[in-house]
Every structure is written in C-alpha cells, then in structure tokens.
Amino acid sequence: MKQIRFELEELPFSTLARFGLTQEMIEDLPMRVLEDLCQGRHSPVLPVRVRDENGEQVESRTRFVFIRRDDGQPDVMFYPALKSSPLEKYDEAQQKQLLAGKAIIADTETADGRHSKVFVQIDPETNQVMSVPTSIIGRNLQVLAEELHLSSVEIKDMQEGNPQTLVINDEPITVGIDLNNKTGIRFCSGDGQKWREQSKREWDKYTFGVYGCWIMDDDGNLDYVPEEEYTEELWNEQKKSGERNRAAALHK
Structure with a gap:
C-alpha cells in the first residue's frame, strides 16, 4: 500500500461519510491540511460517528490517512484516539521517556521477521505509538547538523528525545524530534x-469554510457546524472573519 500523491476529486469521500465525515466537512478544512492529506500525511484529530451492534450512535475521535491499495484505488486508514498508549513491548525506562513526550530509539520486527531500529514517540492527541525508521530521521539529522553546526553530542542528545536550544541571530531557537512533523524534526522560536x-x-478557534465552520474548543478538540446550524454568535464571527480577511487583503 504505497503512499503517493492524491487528487482531491479522487478521495474516498463515501468511505469517510460512513464515519460521519462528509465531503463538505473535509473540503472545509484549511488548505494546508488538505495539501497534507493529498500528500498521504495524517489528518488532524477529527470527530467520527458510527453505529454499534445495537444500532446506537457512538462518537469518537481519530486521525486518518489516505493510502493507495494494490489495485491503485484510494482508501482510508484510521488511527483512533486511545485511552492509553500500548507500551507493553517497551521496558520501564523507555516507557517513562515515551510518557514524558520524548522520542526514543527502539528495536522493531518487520513483517518478514527482520529486526530494525526505529524512532518511536507517542502522538499526544491520540495516544497512538508512532514509529519511523531511524535511517530516515537520521538523514534529516545529518543535514541539520551540517546546517546548524551541531556537535555529535548535541545530535546524540536529540536522538534520546531531548530538544536542543540554540542562539541564532541573538534569538533562541529550539529544535527536536517530532514524528508528527513532515520531516520528523520540528523548529520553534523560543x-x-x-x-x-x-x-x-x-x-x-473558528475556521470558516464554504459549507460550514470548524470550531476548536478550550481542550483543542475540533468539531464541525454546517452553515444551516449557525447560531447568531457564529454568524457574527463569520462577519468578523470576513472583515479581517478584507482588511488583510487591502494591506498587501
């Protein structure tokens, strides 16, 4: 199931709709998110609704990613939010590091029985355990070391899950391994x-689209409200958003 570029019009919207994610909801996501999805990257954590065996509606939250099956057709793979992370295969010291939000290097067994090294980290929004081959992140770390003149000690510390703070142009910049990032490495001013x-x-807090609005609550959860269900507060927020966008366009 090779991940390659997807076009918006070929995405399996009917499959997503069975889980309560309509085409309108997906198309109303920010353009940067749609671009990530079309490049085979994970979605934000979004709400889904399904029917259980008793016909009752069950609500949950999940990330998803588009994949291409062996027959060339696009499909969806879900990464649901878990109550806790499955860490049984890691020793006590590794579990402690993972639960602290750090990336670690661990052994993994491939489908054909071979052993390899991977970077492992917990996705804080779903508690899913993410892993990426060390060779991929290692290459990016090598480029980073050359560009920022990092020492072997600093790189080793990053590999052990500790972000490094540097001073560039008299400003602090922190860099560390984050497997949710496109390159596996995330920069931050500060x-x-x-x-x-x-x-x-x-x-x-409000992300307005063509058909409705994505709203982020105080806990960082995203929920969708279609335009026909807007409250007076949402209509007012949409008006303010439009005014801000027009003002920004005039100042370009």
Whole structure:
C-alpha cells in the first residue's frame, strides 16, 4: 500500500461519510491540511460517528490517512484516539521517556521477521505509538547538523528525545524530534518549554469554510457546524472573519 500523491476529486469521500465525515466537512478544512492529506500525511484529530451492534450512535475521535491499495484505488486508514498508549513491548525506562513526550530509539520486527531500529514517540492527541525508521530521521539529522553546526553530542542528545536550544541571530531557537512533523524534526522560536507547548498543530478557534465552520474548543478538540446550524454568535464571527480577511487583503 504505497503512499503517493492524491487528487482531491479522487478521495474516498463515501468511505469517510460512513464515519460521519462528509465531503463538505473535509473540503472545509484549511488548505494546508488538505495539501497534507493529498500528500498521504495524517489528518488532524477529527470527530467520527458510527453505529454499534445495537444500532446506537457512538462518537469518537481519530486521525486518518489516505493510502493507495494494490489495485491503485484510494482508501482510508484510521488511527483512533486511545485511552492509553500500548507500551507493553517497551521496558520501564523507555516507557517513562515515551510518557514524558520524548522520542526514543527502539528495536522493531518487520513483517518478514527482520529486526530494525526505529524512532518511536507517542502522538499526544491520540495516544497512538508512532514509529519511523531511524535511517530516515537520521538523514534529516545529518543535514541539520551540517546546517546548524551541531556537535555529535548535541545530535546524540536529540536522538534520546531531548530538544536542543540554540542562539541564532541573538534569538533562541529550539529544535527536536517530532514524528508528527513532515520531516520528523520540528523548529520553534523560543526555549525548550515553548517547543513542548507548541507540539499541537495550531488552529484558530473558528475556521470558516464554504459549507460550514470548524470550531476548536478550550481542550483543542475540533468539531464541525454546517452553515444551516449557525447560531447568531457564529454568524457574527463569520462577519468578523470576513472583515479581517478584507482588511488583510487591502494591506498587501
């Protein structure tokens, strides 16, 4: 199931609709999110609704990613939010590091029985355990070391899950391994504390689209309201958003 570029019109909207994610909801996601999805990257954590064996509606939250099956057709793979992370295969020290939000290097067994090294980290929004081959992140770390003149000690510290704070042009910059990032490495203006606080993908409280609005609550959860269900508050927010966009366009 090779991940390659997808076009918006070929996405399996009918499959997503069975889980309560309509085509309108997907198309109303920010353009940067749609671009990520079309490049085979994970979605934000979104609400889904399904019927259980008793016909009752069950609500949950999940990430998903588009994949291409062996027959060339696009499909969807879900990564649901878990109550806790499955860490049984890791020793006590590794579990402690993972639960602290750090990336670690661990052994893994491939489908054909071979053993290899991977970077492992917990997705803080779903508790899913993410893994990426060390060779991929290692190459990116090598490029980073050359560009920022990082020492072997600093790189080793990053590999052990500790972000590094540097001073560039008299300003602190922190860099560390984050498997949710496109390259597996995330930069942040500020110190290590700022880097950790910025781990969640940033959203405005209201993200208006063509058909409705994605709303982020105080806990960072996203929910969708179609236009026909807008409250007076939402209509007012949409008006303010339009005015801000027009003002920004005039100042370009």
